[in-house]
Amino acid sequence: xAKELQAKIHASAFSVFYRDKQALHSVTLxxxxxxVTAFIGPSGCGKSTFLRSINRMNDLVEGVRNxxxxxxxxxxxxxxxxxxxxxxxxxxMVFQKSIPFPKSIYENITYGMTLTERKTKAELDEIVExxxxxxxxxxxxxxxxxxxxxxxxxxxxxxxxxxRAIAVNPDILLMDExxxxxxxxxxxKVEELISELKDTYTIVLVTHNMQQxxxxxxxxxxxxxxxxxxxxxxxxIFTSPAQKETEDYITGRxx
Amino acid sequence: xxxxxxxxxKFIGEFLAEWSIRIVASLSxxxxxxIFFFVFREAASLFTTMNVGTANSKTETPAPRSADAQAAxxxxxxxxxxxxxxxxxxxxxxxAEQYNPAVEVExxxxxxxxxxxxxxxxxxxxxxxxxxxxDINDPTPMGTFSVTEQPLSLWENLTSNVWQPxxxxxxxxxxxxxxxxxxxxVIAILLGAPxxxxxxxxxxxxxxxxxxxxxxPAIELLAGFPSVVVGFFCLVTVASFIxxxxxxxxxxxxxxxxxxxxxxxxxxxxxxxxxxxxxxxxTLWEASLALGSTKWQTAYRxxxxxxxxxxxxxVLLGIGRAFGETxxxxxxxxxxxxxxxxxxxxxxxxxxxxxxxxxxxxxGSEHYGVLxxxxxxxxxxxxxxxxxxxxxxxxxxxxxxxxx
Numbered sequence: 175x176a177k178e179l180q181a182k183i184h185a186s187a188f189s190v191f192y193r194d195k196q197a198l199h200s201v202t203l204x205x206x207x208x209x210v211t212a213f214i215g216p217s218g219c220g221k222s223t224f225l226r227s228i229n230r231m232n233d234l235v236e237g238v239r240n241x242x243x244x245x246x247x248x249x250x251x252x253x254x255x256x257x258x259x260x261x262x263x264x265x266x267m268v269f270q271k272s273i274p275f276p277k278s279i280y281e282n283i284t285y286g287m288t289l290t291e292r293k294t295k296a297e298l299d300e301i302v303e304x305x306x307x308x309x310x311x312x313x314x315x316x317x318x319x320x321x322x323x324x325x326x327x328x329x330x331x332x333x334x335x336x337x338r339a340i341a342v343n344p345d346i347l348l349m350d351e352x353x354x355x356x357x358x359x360x361x362x363k364v365e366e367l368i369s370e371l372k373d374t375y376t377i378v379l380v381t382h383n384m385q386q387x388x389x390x391x392x393x394x395x396x397x398x399x400x401x402x403x404x405x406x407x408x409x410x411i412f413t414s415p416a417q418k419e420t421e422d423y424i425t426g427r428x429x
Numbered sequence: 430x431x432x433x434x435x436x437x438x439k440f441i442g443e444f445l446a447e448w449s450i451r452i453v454a455s456l457s458x459x460x461x462x463x464i465f466f467f468v469f470r471e472a473a474s475l476f477t478t479m480n481v482g483t484a485n486s487k488t489e490t491p492a493p494r495s496a497d498a499q500a501a502x503x504x505x506x507x508x509x510x511x512x513x514x515x516x517x518x519x520x521x522x523x524x525a526e527q528y529n530p531a532v533e534v535e536x537x538x539x540x541x542x543x544x545x546x547x548x549x550x551x552x553x554x555x556x557x558x559x560x561x562x563x564d565i566n567d568p569t570p571m572g573t574f575s576v577t578e579q580p581l582s583l584w585e586n587l588t589s590n591v592w593q594p595x596x597x598x599x600x601x602x603x604x605x606x607x608x609x610x611x612x613x614x615v616i617a618i619l620l621g622a623p624x625x626x627x628x629x630x631x632x633x634x635x636x637x638x639x640x641x642x643x644x645x646p647a648i649e650l651l652a653g654f655p656s657v658v659v660g661f662f663c664l665v666t667v668a669s670f671i672x673x674x675x676x677x678x679x680x681x682x683x684x685x686x687x688x689x690x691x692x693x694x695x696x697x698x699x700x701x702x703x704x705x706x707x708x709x710x711x712t713l714w715e716a717s718l719a720l721g722s723t724k725w726q727t728a729y730r731x732x733x734x735x736x737x738x739x740x741x742x743x744v745l746l747g748i749g750r751a752f753g754e755t756x757x758x759x760x761x762x763x764x765x766x767x768x769x770x771x772x773x774x775x776x777x778x779x780x781x782x783x784x785x786x787x788x789x790x791x792x793g794s795e796h797y798g799v800l801x802x803x804x805x806x807x808x809x810x811x812x813x814x815x816x817x818x819x820x821x822x823x824x825x826x827x828x829x830x831x832x833x
Contacts, residue, residue, distance in 0.1 A: 229719065231715060231718070231719060234714075234715065234718070236637075236638060259721050259722070259723050260721070261721075262718060262719055262720070262721040263720070263721025264721075266719070266720070267716075267719035269712065269715070269716060269719075271712060273710065273712045273713055273716045275713060275716070275717070275731050275735070276713075276734070276735045277734070285717070285720065285722075285730070285731075286720040286721060286722070289720070289721065289722045289723075289726055290721075335716070338720065339719075339720070342720060342721060
């Protein structure tokens with residue numbers, strides 16, 4: 175039990191500044207391995223900023239500055255010795271908008287794998303099939319792997335992005351509002367997928383949709399104004415929150 | 430009963446603006462088509478006069494003379510004079526007018542007035558091109574030409590290997606011009622396109638915003654740089670540099686011209702490639718980086734293919750610019766219609782030929798028609814280049830790079 179709940183990601187007093195504006199105020203939390211951790215909160219509360227700090231996507235924003243420590247598997251990801259490229263290969267990410275590359279479905283999946291090593295056609299085929307199967311897309315696209323990924327529906331595109339992320343075999347999967355642009359049926363499929371994937375991956379999910387957090391996550395964190403208000407088991411958060419702000423938010427009194 | 434949805438009266442200013450936009454827009458479209466029409470019409474007169482044999486063709490193509498005269502005349506077109514013809518045609522045009530085939534029966538040696546000056550004194554006449562070594566020039570087409578009794582048919586003339594538009598028997602061989610155009614354009618694109626595209630990739634993805642804000646307008650400003658200045662720069666600086674480093678026979682050659690054209694091509698390729706690269710959604714950039722690719726891999730494998738149609742259009746416009754650029758081609762290529770593929774031999778492009786000869790050509794003459802024919806070819810080539818791209822290559826590119 176203790177081993178299962180070992181912290182995969184540990185943030186201690188982690189703050190993020192965009193130029194002068196402080197977007198995250200000294201966040202400290204532990205994200206356990208092979209669980210789904212959800213972050214909820216109103217827009218601009220810093221939950222996406224926190225997520226993007228884990229795989230250092232925030233580095234791409236000009237004028238960004240961090241304080242505190244973000245430790246993944248015992249290593250501070252902002253340490254000078256860390257190679258961002260290797261880090262990001264270990265931490266996959268799925269974005270809010272499904273953004274398949276303007277390539278074929280097959281090339282979308284193989285893109286990440288062929289970046290560092292040369293693989294045979296058979297190996298590639300196998301990985302494409304397994305990752306598409308894992309993302310519950312195989313049956314729908316197996317006959318048109320060479321077609322453009324842009325021809326897929328929104329929900330299929332998002333599942334393709336998940337397949338693309340897991341094809342490089344990461345440890346952690348970050349999902350930034352993966353269902354916000356999807357219809358309920360596609361959302362259902364993606365949520366189902368998340369539940370299946372948590373046996374293998376540590377999943378961190380940012381969502382606007384509280385029901386979604388309640389449905390799929392094991393732990394939930396509530397962000398407000400750049401501060402982590404409360405972080406606990408999902409059931410606790412949604413049934414007996416400790417903080418007044420959390421209760422107000424989840425009962426719909428603001429936000 | 431009033432109609433609640435009745436047309437409201439427009440303000441007069443709005444009305445005027447709308448109509449002036451319509452008129453000016455349609456006018457400019459019409460003008461573009463008229464340009465093509467008139468250029469083509471002037472060229473078409475060439476074919477009609479040749480067939481009918483009007484007064485125009487009489488002055489330009491003299492009636493057949495005795496075998497002695499024919500044999501003697503071309504002998505004097507020594508190899509050294511190939512590139513010099515345009516310099517002399519003012520002179521010989523005058524001669525051609527005085528020349529009356531009906532009166533002139535004596536063989537040529539006596540009629541020196543018909544002979545361009547430089548034929549006898551190439552070194553004095555034009556030191557630069559007068560020093561051409563014989564091996565660059567291929568005298569065989571002249572030989573075959575000289576024994577012909579009949580003047581060449583128009584088609585034979587146009588496809589011959591000699592461009593010497595003024596003389597007893599003007600030669601309008603387009604092959605050297607074609608070769609000159611092709612080699613300078615190829616050099617310009619081989620130099621200009623990669624540089625322009627790489628610069629575009631750099632500013633679009635790698636450069637910090639501060640650098641980008643300076644570099645981008647600066648390079649785009651170069652697109653409006655007067656080509657005569659670029660030509661002068663090549664003529665003086667680049668030519669000397671090439672001369673010092675390669676020790677070539679001709680100081681001005683296709684390579685120098687090609688470099689000059691590349692300088693004109695780079696800003697165009699850059700500007701359009703940069704725009705299409707910047708237009709690729711930034712989210713693709715992030716998505717690729719999140720998969721653990723380096724910036725370079727992302728630029729090369731995701732962003733460039735995504736922008737492929739735009740980048741290709743940029744290269745194509747670059748080709749169009751190199752193909753049609755006149756002033757740089759006149760100043761820096763040596764402007765001699767040599768029948769040589771060597772990059773270190775002078776070249777003469779279509780555009781440069783029109784630019785340097787149109788000013789002094791006899792209006793309505795055969796030469797005039799041929800120049801317009803060159804213009805038509807320029808037009809048709811760039812038009813079909815664009816059409817082929819739009820209809821065929823673009824689709825292939827999209828399929829190839831984007832799997833659609």
